[in-house]
Amino acid sequence: MRVIPEDVYNPKSYEKVRLPLDDAETLPAWCYTSEAFWRAEVDHIFMKVWNFMGRVDLIPKPGDYYAVNFAGVPVVIVRDEKGEVRAFANTCRHRGARIADGKGNTRAFKCPYHAWVYGLDGRLKGAAGMENTKGFDRANYGLVPIRLETWGGYIFINFDDKAESLANYLGDLPEELASYNCEDLVTTRVTEYDLKCNWKLFIENAMEEYHLPTVHKASLQLLEMKHGIVPVRGNWDVIREKHEGTRALLDEDREHALPRIKSLTGHPAEGTHYVVLYPSTMLGMTTDCVWWLELRPDGPHKTKLIVGTSFPKETVARGDFADKVKYYYKRWDRSVGEDNDISEIQHEGVNSPFAVSGRLSHLEPLVHHIANWVADRIVGGDTFDRRHDADKTSAIALSLTKSGGGGRRPAAAE
Ligand code: FES
Numbered sequence: 584m585r586v587i588p589e590d591v592y593n594p595k596s597y598e599k600v601r602l603p604l605d606d607a608e609t610l611p612a613w614c615y616t617s618e619a620f621w622r623a624e625v626d627h628i629f630m631k632v633w634n635f636m637g638r639v640d641l642i643p644k645p646g647d648y649y650a651v652n653f654a655g656v657p658v659v660i661v662r663d664e665k666g667e668v669r670a671f672a673n674t675c676r677h678r679g680a681r682i683a684d685g686k687g688n689t690r691a692f693k694c695p696y697h698a699w700v701y702g703l704d705g706r707l708k709g710a711a712g713m714e715n716t717k718g719f720d721r722a723n724y725g726l727v728p729i730r731l732e733t734w735g736g737y738i739f740i741n742f743d744d745k746a747e748s749l750a751n752y753l754g755d756l757p758e759e760l761a762s763y764n765c766e767d768l769v770t771t772r773v774t775e776y777d778l779k780c781n782w783k784l785f786i787e788n789a790m791e792e793y794h795l796p797t798v799h800k801a802s803l804q805l806l807e808m809k810h811g812i813v814p815v816r817g818n819w820d821v822i823r824e825k826h827e828g829t830r831a832l833l834d835e836d837r838e839h840a841l842p843r844i845k846s847l848t849g850h851p852a853e854g855t856h857y858v859v860l861y862p863s864t865m866l867g868m869t870t871d872c873v874w875w876l877e878l879r880p881d882g883p884h885k886t887k888l889i890v891g892t893s894f895p896k897e898t899v900a901r902g903d904f905a906d907k908v909k910y911y912y913k914r915w916d917r918s919v920g921e922d923n924d925i926s927e928i929q930h931e932g933v934n935s936p937f938a939v940s941g942r943l944s945h946l947e948p949l950v951h952h953i954a955n956w957v958a959d960r961i962v963g964g965d966t967f968d969r970r971h972d973a974d975k976t977s978a979i980a981l982s983l984t985k986s987g988g989g990g991r992r993p994a995a996a997e
C-alpha cells in the first residue's frame with residue numbers, strides 16, 4: 584500500500600521522477616489525490632505562475648465580463664469602459680461576498696449582500712449606509728486588482744505581484760507561433776465539462792500519443808507522420824506533427840475541410856503543433872484552426888475543462904462556414920468525450936490506496952516533462968533540464984542540472 588509522506592516538500596519523494604525518461608517513474612500516485620500536495624500546488628504553482636483565462640474576443644464590448652473560480656480563488660475578468668481587459672478579485676471590500684456571477688454585460692457590479700457598487704475599473708462608486716462610518720473613504724475600497732496580460736488574444740492572470748512578466752514566462756513561444764496570427768482568431772464555440780479527475784491527469788493525457796490507438800481507436804487516426812518534441816525556452820513544450828491536411832477533422836469528414844490559415848510559415852505550415860502551456864493549458868494548432876483545452880483545477884479530485892475553438896476571421900466570414908464547422912465540432916466532441924472518460928477512469932484507479940508510481944513509455948516524453956515541471960516548483964533546488972533531441976522522441980537526452988540546496992519549505996514558512 585502506498586504511504587503519503589508527512590512532508591510533500593521532501594525532494595526524496597520525487598527522485599525517480601527526475602531520472603531520464605527511460606529510467607524514470609511517474610509522479611507518486613498521491614500527487615494526484617492528496618490534499619497536502621494540492622495545497623502545495625496552489626501555493627507554489629497556481630498562486631505564482633501565469634494562468635490561462637480564455638480569449639479577449641469572449642468579452643468584446645465594454646461591460647462584458649465573466650467570473651471564474653480558479654484554484655479556489657474567485658476572479659472576475661471584465662472589459663472596462665476604455666476597452667481594456669482587467670481582472671479583479673471577485674470579493675466585496677465590505678464583508679467579502681462574491682460580487683459577480685457567471686457571465687454577461689453590466690455597467691457596474693453590485694454586491695448581492697449590502698449593495699455596494701463597483702465600476703468596471705474596480706472603483707467603489709456607491710456604498711449606501713456608510714455615511715456615519717468614521718474616516719471611510721470610498722477611494723480606499725476598490726476591488727483588488729489582479730495582474731492580467733495578454734499574448735495573441737489569450738488572457739493570462741497572475742496572483743503574484745512579484746512574478747516575472749508574461750513575455751518572460753512564455754519565452755520563445757510567441758516567436759514560434761507568430762504565423763498563426765492568434766490575435767486575429769475568432770472564437771466560435773466554448774464548451775465546458777466538469778470532470779472528476781485531477782488536473783494533471785488530463786493535461787498529461789492531452790500531451791501523449793500512446794493512448795491514440797486505444798482511447799481514440801474509433802475517432803482519431805494515428806497517421807504515419809513525422810513528429811517530435813523540440814527544445815524550447817520558457818514555460819511551454821510542444822509536439823510537432825508533420826502531415827498533410829488538418830488534424831481537426833475525423834478522417835471520414837475530410838471533404839468538409841475549411842481553407843488553410845494563409846499566413847502560416849515555417850514549422851506551423853508543415854502540420855500541427857500540440858502545445859502545453861504550463862501548468863494546465865493545451866493549445867492545438869493545426870493548419871486551418873486553433874483550439875484550446877483550459878483546465879480550472881478545483882481541489883485534487885475536480886477539474887473544470889473549457890474547450891474553445893477558433894478560426895481566422897476570413898474563414899468564419901465564408902458562406903459555408905456554419906455547415907462545415909459542424910464536422911469540426913463533431914471531431915472535438917468525440918475526442919474530448921473519449922479523453923474525459925479515460926481521465927475519470929484513470930483518476931478512480933489512481934485514487935486507490937494500492938496505486939503507486941508507474942514507468943513511462945518512449946511515447947510519453949511530455950508526461951515526464953509535466954511531472955518534472957511540477958516537481959521543480961514544489962521542491963525547488965535541483966531543476967530538471969527539458970533540453971532534448973528533436974529527432975529522437977524515443978531516446979530523448981534528459982539530464983539533471985545539479986545546483987545546491989535541498990527542498991523548498993511550505994510557503995507559510997518562507
Ligand atoms: S458584503 Fe458586499 S456590500 Fe456587504
Ligand SMILES: [Fe+2]
Nearest residue numbers: 788789798922
Ligand atoms: Fe486523447
